[in-house]
Amino acid sequence: MKIKLWGVRGSLPSPTDNREYRNKVRNILQRAVKAGLNKTSEINNFINSLPENLQYYCGGNTTCAVVTSKSGNHYILDCGSGIRPLGDDLLNGPCGKGKGNLKIFITHVHWDHIQGLPFFKPMYIPGNVVEFISPYEALEKNLKDQMEFPFFPAPFHGTASDKKFTLIEEGREIELEEGLYVDCYHLKHPGGSYAYRFRKEGKTLIFATDAEFTGETLEKNGPETDFFMNADLLIIDSQYTLDEHFSKFEWGHTSYTMAVNCGIRWGVKHLVLTHHDPGNDENRLKEIYDDAVRHRNHMKESKPVINMAREGMTFEL
Numbered sequence: 001m002k003i004k005l006w007g008v009r010g011s012l013p014s015p016t017d018n019r020e021y022r023n024k025v026r027n028i029l030q031r032a033v034k035a036g037l038n039k040t041s042e043i044n045n046f047i048n049s050l051p052e053n054l055q056y057y058c059g060g061n062t063t064c065a066v067v068t069s070k071s072g073n074h075y076i077l078d079c080g081s082g083i084r085p086l087g088d089d090l091l092n093g094p095c096g097k098g099k100g101n102l103k104i105f106i107t108h109v110h111w112d113h114i115q116g117l118p119f120f121k122p123m124y125i126p127g128n129v130v131e132f133i134s135p136y137e138a139l140e141k142n143l144k145d146q147m148e149f150p151f152f153p154a155p156f157h158g159t160a161s162d163k164k165f166t167l168i169e170e171g172r173e174i175e176l177e178e179g180l181y182v183d184c185y186h187l188k189h190p191g192g193s194y195a196y197r198f199r200k201e202g203k204t205l206i207f208a209t210d211a212e213f214t215g216e217t218l219e220k221n222g223p224e225t226d227f228f229m230n231a232d233l234l235i236i237d238s239q240y241t242l243d244e245h246f247s248k249f250e251w252g253h254t255s256y257t258m259a260v261n262c263g264i265r266w267g268v269k270h271l272v273l274t275h276h277d278p279g280n281d282e283n284r285l286k287e288i289y290d291d292a293v294r295h296r297n298h299m300k301e302s303k304p305v306i307n308m309a310r311e312g313m314t315f316e317l
């Protein structure tokens with residue numbers, strides 16, 4: 001399976017601003033002068049030689065990711081504003097012809113996880129089938145409510161695709177297609193949130209955002225440890241610094257330091273830090289990434305491999 005990230009911000013879409021743009025351009029140009037860049041034909045190689053934070057930006061869209069199986073089926077995770085560009089991309093396939101069959105998993109209905117749905121074009125095309133999978137009985141009502149007059153001009157059930165709602169229960173795995181299984185696990189978050197675990201041919205991907213993991217979590221052996229243990233890829237909430245977490249205890253998010261501790265404790269191979277705070281600019285995200293790696297090294301561990309989630313990032317398991 002392949003996973004692609006389309007939205008990695010927490011709480012609120014956070015487009016980059018002009019100050020940040022100019023800082024980045026300045027930094028790149030300083031490096032270009034230093035490297036003696038003077039031919040346009042060398043620009044691409046020069047860009048490819050830049051550090052990752054200057055080649056890309058993490059992006060401002062709220063949570064959305066897609067798991068694509070070998071057979072080409074798409075399993076979407078959350079409908080933050082990142083689902084808008086994902087929807088545009090899907091129009092190049094069967095969804096553009098009204099032959100799409102999409103499954104959308106919802107971690108919870110905080111606005112940053114559903115706000116992109118009204119702008120998801122495949123939902124407006126007749127013939128497409130959009131199936132929402134979650135443990136929430138009220139999900140249909142919640143999605144309908146956010147598109148009610150006067151908040152949005154098109155009602156949820158006025159959109160032309162067929163909609164289905166399927167309930168998933170914690171502790172009961174479902175087979176999505178041959179050999180691809182999914183199950184969920186509740187997370188500590190105001191109002192609740194669920195992690196989803198996809199398993200195929202011995203490989204495990206877990207998507208766990210909007211979760212407050214603490215030292216207490218890690219001490220316990222039990223169903224939570226069993227759920228997360230030995231994940232090949234764990235995409236995890238890491239909105240806060242340790243200091244912020246102390247002042248925002250019980251707000252439902254994890255510090256990046258604790259996220260790294262989780263990755264180490266659970267024997268995770270690859271850890272992706274996500275749900276970036278909307279107040280953190282690209283420089284700050286780079287500092288957080290460097291500090292997360294330093295923390296892992298300080299713990300005398302070489303695993304997990306750590307990435308800062310950014311829009312467009314892909315992984316294959």
Ligand SMILES: [Zn+2]
Binds near residue numbers: 010011112210
């Ligand atoms: Zn959130």
Ligand SMILES: [Zn+2]
Binds near residue numbers: 108193252
């Ligand atoms: Zn939330």
